[in-house]
Amino acid sequence: MCILWVFWFFWCLMACLGVAWLSLCTLHRFQKNPTVISLERNYLDWNTTLSALSLCPLLKANQEEVHRVARFVFSGDLEKGVEFLNSLANWTYPNLGQIIANHEIEPSDYQDLLMSLRVNFSYILPNLPTIQELSLSMTEVGICYSLNSQMAFYGDPRFWMSNGWNLRKPVTLIHGNPLDVAELSVQVNDIKVSFNVYLHDSEEVVDGSSNSMFPVRLQEAMYLDTNVLSIYSTDATRKLSVQQRKCRFMDESNLETSPVYSYRLCQSECRMHLSLKLCGCIPYFYRNSGKYKVCGSTGMNCLNKYRDRLLKLREGNKREECDCFQNCNFVNVWTTRVLQGAWNRDTVVRLSLDSYPRYRLKRDIVYSFGDLLAQMGGAAGLCFGCSVLSIFEVFYIITLRLFLFIFKYKQLMKPIDS
Ligand SMILES: *[C@@H]1O[C@H](CO)[C@@H](O)[C@H](O)[C@H]1NC(C)=O
Numbered sequence: 001m002c003i004l005w006v007f008w009f010f011w012c013l014m015a016c017l018g019v020a021w022l023s024l025c026t027l028h029r030f031q032k033n034p035t036v037i038s039l040e041r042n043y044l045d046w047n048t049t050l051s052a053l054s055l056c057p058l059l060k061a062n063q064e065e066v067h068r069v070a071r072f073v074f075s076g077d078l079e080k081g082v083e084f085l086n087s088l089a090n091w092t093y094p095n096l097g098q099i100i101a102n103h104e105i106e107p108s109d110y111q112d113l114l115m116s117l118r119v120n121f122s123y124i125l126p127n128l129p130t131i132q133e134l135s136l137s138m139t140e141v142g143i144c145y146s147l148n149s150q151m152a153f154y155g156d157p158r159f160w161m162s163n164g165w166n167l168r169k170p171v172t173l174i175h176g177n178p179l180d181v182a183e184l185s186v187q188v189n190d191i192k193v194s195f196n197v198y199l200h201d202s203e204e205v206v207d208g209s210s211n212s213m214f215p216v217r218l219q220e221a222m223y224l225d226t227n228v229l230s231i232y233s234t235d236a237t238r239k240l241s242v243q244q245r246k247c248r249f250m251d252e253s254n255l256e257t258s259p260v261y262s263y264r265l266c267q268s269e270c271r272m273h274l275s276l277k278l279c280g281c282i283p284y285f286y287r288n289s290g291k292y293k294v295c296g297s298t299g300m301n302c303l304n305k306y307r308d309r310l311l312k313l314r315e316g317n318k319r320e321e322c323d324c325f326q327n328c329n330f331v332n333v334w335t336t337r338v339l340q341g342a343w344n345r346d347t348v349v350r351l352s353l354d355s356y357p358r359y360r361l362k363r364d365i366v367y368s369f370g371d372l373l374a375q376m377g378g379a380a381g382l383c384f385g386c387s388v389l390s391i392f393e394v395f396y397i398i399t400l401r402l403f404l405f406i407f408k409y410k411q412l413m414k415p416i417d418s
Pocket residue numbers: 045046047175177
C-alpha cells in the first residue's frame with residue numbers, strides 16, 4: 001500500500017516538474033525573443049523614402065555679429081572677445097578644444113548667444129515633390145539644417161525655449177516607387193557658406209559620432225548617389241513591450257531631452273549624463289530646462305580632456321552603460337557614388353537614390369501570446385493528460401460538487417439525529 005503511494009507521488013511530482021520546466025522555457029522565449037526578422041522581396045509594393053540630408057556650416061559664427069557682440073560685451077579687450085566667441089562657437093564634437101577663461105557671459109546664455117551668432121544660411125530649393133524647408137536644429141556638431149527629416153524640428157532651440165513637448169504631424173517625406181518614372185532626388189542650390197553634409201535616416205539625427213560626412217567648400221558642386229536598406233516593424237510588434245522587441249518606435253521616447261526617440265539621441269543623452277558625471281556640468285548644445293549646470297570655460301576644458309571617452313562612450317574596453325535600443329524602423333544609407341568639383345556659381349548639393357532597393361527587412365511577431373498559451377497547455381496535456389475540461393472538472397469537484405456532497409450528507413444525517 002505504502003509503495004503504491006510513493007510510486008504515484010513520485011510520478012505526480014515528476015509531471016509537475018515537467019510542466020514547470022516546459023512552461024518556463026516557453027515563457028522565457030516569449031519574454032526574450034518573440035520576434036523574427038525576415039526578408040521581403042515584393043519591392044514593387046512599397047515606397048522608398050529618400051534619406052535625410054543635414055548640412056552643418058563649418059564656420060559656426062557670423063563674423064560681423066561676433067565683432068558687434070565682442071565690442072558690446074568685452075569692451076576692454078576686443079581681441080580676446082572675438083577669440084572667445086569663435087572658440088565657443090567652434091566648441092563642438094568631434095573636436096571640442098580649449099577655451100579661454102571668461103567671466104563676462106553666463107554659461108546658461110551660451111545657447112541663445114550662439115543662435116544669434118549663427119551664420120546666415122541661405123539656399124534655394126527648386127521644385128520639391130513635397131512641401132518642405134530645411135529645418136534648423138542644434139546638435140552635438142553645432143547648428144545643422146536638415147531636409148527630409150522627422151527629427152530636426154524637435155532639436156530646434158526655439159522649440160526648446162517654448163517648452164514644447166508635443167508631437168507634431170509627421171513631415172511628408174520625399175518618397176518614390178520603382179514604378180514611378182521620375183528619378184528620386186533632391187537638390188539644394190545657391191548655398192553661400194562651406195559646410196559638412198551628413199546623410200542619415202529620416203528618423204535619426206546627426207550626433208558627435210556620426211561618420212558619413214562630406215565636407216563641401218564654397219562654390220562647389222556635390223552629387224551624392226545613395227542606396228538604402230530598410231528594416232521596419234509591423235504594427236503587431238507595437239503590442240509587445242520594448243524589452244521584448246528590443247527596439248523603440250520614434251513616438252515611444254523615454255528620453256529627458258526629447259519627446260521623440262532615436263538611437264543617436266539616446267546616445268547623446270548618455271554623453272550628456274557622462275559629462276555631468278565627469279565634469280559636473282553639461283555642454284551648451286543640449287536641451288536643458290535649467291535642471292543641469294551648463295559648462296563654463298573650466299567645465300569645457302575638463303570635458304576636452306575626456307573627449308575620446310565621451311565620443312566613443314567607452315573607456316578602454318569598458319562600455320558606458322547607456323541602455324539605448326535601436327530604432328524599430330531604421331534605414332541604413334550609404335553612398336554608391338560621390339561626385340565633387342569646382343562650380344562657378346554658389347554651392348549646389350544634389351542627393352539621389354541610385355536604384356530602388358529590391359529587398360527590405362521586416363520585424364514581426366513569430367511567437368504571440370496565443371502561442372504561449374497553446375504551448376503551456378500542450379505541456380500540461382503532455383504531462384498530466386489534462387485539458388481545459390479537466391481543469392474545470394477539478395474546479396467543479398472542489399466547489400459545487402463538494403458543497404452538494406456536504407449538503408446531502410447533512411440531509412442524510414438528519415433522520416438519524418432526530
Ligand atoms: C506610395 O506613394 C504613393 C504616392 O505618394 C501613395 O499614393 C501610396 O499610398 C504609397 N504607398 C504606400 C504603400 O505607402
